[in-house]
Amino acid sequence: MEGKRGPLAVMACKSGFPFAQKIIKELNNYLSSEGISPISLIPSQEVSFANSEIKTTIDCSIRGSDLYIIQDVENSTNNLSVDENLRALKTAIDSARRADAHYITAVIPVFPYARQDKQVGRECITAAQVAREIEDAGADRVITLDVHNTAIAGFFREAKFENLRASKNILDYVKQNICLDNLIVVAPDEGGTKRASYYAQKLGVKLAIIYKERDYSTTSKIENTTLLGDVSGKDVFIIDDMISTGGTFYNISKMLKEKFDACDIYLACSLPLFNPPSIERFKELFSNGVIRQVLGTDAVSHSDIFKAQNIWYQEISVAKYFAKVIYSINNCMSLSALLS
Numbered sequence: 001m002e003g004k005r006g007p008l009a010v011m012a013c014k015s016g017f018p019f020a021q022k023i024i025k026e027l028n029n030y031l032s033s034e035g036i037s038p039i040s041l042i043p044s045q046e047v048s049f050a051n052s053e054i055k056t057t058i059d060c061s062i063r064g065s066d067l068y069i070i071q072d073v074e075n076s077t078n079n080l081s082v083d084e085n086l087r088a089l090k091t092a093i094d095s096a097r098r099a100d101a102h103y104i105t106a107v108i109p110v111f112p113y114a115r116q117d118k119q120v121g122r123e124c125i126t127a128a129q130v131a132r133e134i135e136d137a138g139a140d141r142v143i144t145l146d147v148h149n150t151a152i153a154g155f156f157r158e159a160k161f162e163n164l165r166a167s168k169n170i171l172d173y174v175k176q177n178i179c180l181d182n183l184i185v186v187a188p189d190e191g192g193t194k195r196a197s198y199y200a201q202k203l204g205v206k207l208a209i210i211y212k213e214r215d216y217s218t219t220s221k222i223e224n225t226t227l228l229g230d231v232s233g234k235d236v237f238i239i240d241d242m243i244s245t246g247g248t249f250y251n252i253s254k255m256l257k258e259k260f261d262a263c264d265i266y267l268a269c270s271l272p273l274f275n276p277p278s279i280e281r282f283k284e285l286f287s288n289g290v291i292r293q294v295l296g297t298d299a300v301s302h303s304d305i306f307k308a309q310n311i312w313y314q315e316i317s318v319a320k321y322f323a324k325v326i327y328s329i330n331n332c333m334s335l336s337a338l339l340s
Helices: 015-032 081-096 126-135 150-155 165-179 190-202 248-258 278-287 305-309 318-332
Strands: 008-012 044-047 054-056 066-070 103-107 141-145 160-164 181-187 206-214 222-228 234-245 265-272 293-297 313-316
Touching: 008 015, 008 165, 008 318, 015 066, 015 318, 044 081, 054 081, 054 190, 054 278, 066 081, 066 318, 081 126, 103 318, 141 318, 150 160, 160 318, 165 190, 165 206, 165 265, 165 293, 165 313, 181 190, 190 206, 190 234, 206 248, 222 248, 234 248, 248 265, 248 278
Parallel strands: 008 066, 066 103, 103 141, 141 160, 181 206, 181 234, 234 265, 265 293, 293 313
Antiparallel strands: 044 054, 206 222
């Protein structure tokens, strides 16, 4: 595909391969509608050495291409850590730079270390360090999804930073599959009020807010929660940017069900990390009738076995959304409508 930015090319790191396959399928639908021949993933190899070192080799010419490298740093199905997946991404970017790709975009649905975005006391701002590392490896642009703090864009010196929003995909699912007549949106904390308010507005329902006090002496532990609003007899939709250990959702769901007499409870997020012990927590909530469903996107890869074993989880695909953004960038089209 010819354009000002060079021919469109897509490659994937090992952990990014499942999501990349979905994106390629959707990209080819766009290309087909324009009468353009389909593309395939650029063949590459991610080599792991006995001492855990990683390198990436590219098996065909990408000289002059507009290259998109897809990596899911939170994908643990290959038994690789976030740090190993980040290293693999950087080796892929550097390989592409040395292979003379014209423009390199790192597609990272979950931006690594995004929660380490500010300094409180004697600590590092690792999100800034990661941004510099990705940029120094040779990335000209980074595409991510619902980053924890949009100020992370300022950590990049030259590379462009595109923060996509999963809200439209999640809202579409909710409108098609959940009755809105008795629904209320709940913000899990004061920091998530703006996001929850947006969902409530788009769904045309009321909003309630949870005020939580966190015990910072213990990891992911909530000390006390207070509800601002009325959920009695209501179906509840709780939205957040990510699910890590599930502690916040676990405590809020039990509180709303047992103390405030909520009916069906739906939990949703853009980035379903599902770190331990979240799975056990959601299994307990579901089996006890506390929650009805947990919604998340395929920005984080979970195996078919996982989805079959955990019927409480519903995956919503954002692959078409990412494909549309990639297609638009390659064709020098405006992204405003896609990013809002």
